[in-house]
Amino acid sequence: MNxxxxxxxxANHLLSVGKLACGADVDPLLEQVADGSGGQLNAHxxxxxxxxAAIGEFTALWDPVRELAATPVPAPAELTxxxxxxxxxxxxxxxxxxxxxxxxxxxxxxxxxxxxxRDSARLVPGVRVAFGRSSHRTLGAFAGDGPxxxxxxxxAGVLGRTAVVDLAVAVNYGMPVxxxxxxxxxxxxxxxxxxxGLQNVTVNVTVDDVLxxxxx
Amino acid sequence: MPEVDDAYLVSxxxxxxxxxxxxxxxxxxxxxxxxxxxLVGNHHEAQEIAQEALVTAWESLASFHAxxxxxxxxxxxxxxRALNKVTRSRSDRSLDLLDDVPxxxxxxxxxxxxxLMMDAVTNALATLPFSQRVVIVLHHFEGLSYAEVASVTxxxxxxxxxxxxxxxxxxxxxxxxxx
Numbered sequence: 001m002n003x004x005x006x007x008x009x010x011a012n013h014l015l016s017v018g019k020l021a022c023g024a025d026v027d028p029l030l031e032q033v034a035d036g037s038g039g040q041l042n043a044h045x046x047x048x049x050x051x052x053a054a055i056g057e058f059t060a061l062w063d064p065v066r067e068l069a070a071t072p073v074p075a076p077a078e079l080t081x082x083x084x085x086x087x088x089x090x091x092x093x094x095x096x097x098x099x100x101x102x103x104x105x106x107x108x109x110x111x112x113x114x115x116x117x118r119d120s121a122r123l124v125p126g127v128r129v130a131f132g133r134s135s136h137r138t139l140g141a142f143a144g145d146g147p148x149x150x151x152x153x154x155x156a157g158v159l160g161r162t163a164v165v166d167l168a169v170a171v172n173y174g175m176p177v178x179x180x181x182x183x184x185x186x187x188x189x190x191x192x193x194x195x196x197g198l199q200n201v202t203v204n205v206t207v208d209d210v211l212x213x214x215x216x
Numbered sequence: 217m218p219e220v221d222d223a224y225l226v227s228x229x230x231x232x233x234x235x236x237x238x239x240x241x242x243x244x245x246x247x248x249x250x251x252x253x254x255l256v257g258n259h260h261e262a263q264e265i266a267q268e269a270l271v272t273a274w275e276s277l278a279s280f281h282a283x284x285x286x287x288x289x290x291x292x293x294x295x296x297r298a299l300n301k302v303t304r305s306r307s308d309r310s311l312d313l314l315d316d317v318p319x320x321x322x323x324x325x326x327x328x329x330x331x332l333m334m335d336a337v338t339n340a341l342a343t344l345p346f347s348q349r350v351v352i353v354l355h356h357f358e359g360l361s362y363a364e365v366a367s368v369t370x371x372x373x374x375x376x377x378x379x380x381x382x383x384x385x386x387x388x389x390x391x392x393x394x395x
Binding site for chain 2: 080
């Protein structure tokens with residue numbers, strides 16, 4: 001039945017009539033088609049022209065639904081970046097490194113220190129994934145109880161040219177964990193020194209998972 | 217993006233690593249937007265719902281106890297926010313699901329006809345009651361099983377089947393009016 005007007009009449013009829021001439025209920029046929037089983041006819045349907053015609057009508061009706069469902073809906077390009085920006089503001093990591101140069105002061109946000117440390121760690125062979133965070137308590141330990149140590153900025157993991165970074169790392173199964181951890185410390189310290197000019201860097205590495213090479 | 221599963225990223229994020237959550241955002245923002253768009257039918261509202269849902273999930277992460285998957289949890293937050301938006305606006309405007317689908321520039325009769333059909337489905341979807349729209353979107357568009365839809369909607373499998381039965385019938389009837 002290729003004529004749209006005929007098709008419309010037929011399907012309208014089907015939906016309102018409730019039963020076919022053969023006695024079969026109409027609704028289960030729509031369910032069958034919508035479930036993607038329109039091609040799997042039972043014994044009755046194989047021999048019944050009424051059922052086969054009804055299934056054909058419902059298939060024509062439901063195909064555009066299936067096609068729309070399969071149409072990609074790309075997310076707006078800025079969505080992910082906007083959400084991540086908002087979350088970083090919520091984390092409220094307000095600490096900055098401070099370097100006094102002849103040209104003035106250079107401040108680098110603690111979150112940048114954490115990102116650079118994390119990204120450097122990820123480049124170390126054997127590292128599957130690494131996450132950085134600022135180290136509140138550890139920094140407090142060497143910042144003492146002085147005014148800086150009590151300020152919110154001190155809780156960010158950076159102070160002057162000093163940084164403390166905690167890294168949580170998962171390594172690939174079979175890698176020598178301790179060697180990987182030492183390589184991470186070396187690489188992160190070098191990256192923060194060369195990239196940000198930090199001179200006193202402590203890198204605490206926690207290897208908290210060993211993951212198989214297959215994607216989880 | 218690292219080849220680690222959502223549960224691992226959630227555990228790291230709960231342990232205080234916001235960058236682990238950033239991976240979850242990268243992985244699931246597309247889904248959040250897509251579902252929101254199909255439920256509210258407006259690009260700007262869908263973007264707002266997706267943003268708020270992802271930020272809400274971060275703020276509520278401590279209360280997530282992995283009794284469901286992260287994606288199921290996020291589906292739940294997105295659909296709730298979409299429901300709030302729809303309830304507030306009660307808009308009758310047509311959905312614009314295809315507004316952001318890149319156009320191939322093909323203006324053949326077949327292409328135009330296809331777009332008309334897609335618009336017809338989109339508009340028919342928009343006329344469904346929200347509870348029926350949710351089950352159609354989650355099951356037929358997102359490919360969730362009945363059990364998963366029940367988990368997202370905090371319902372039961374028989375209730376989902378019942379909603380889906382009515383939704384399919386309503387959608388088929390509405391589609392007929394467009395043909």
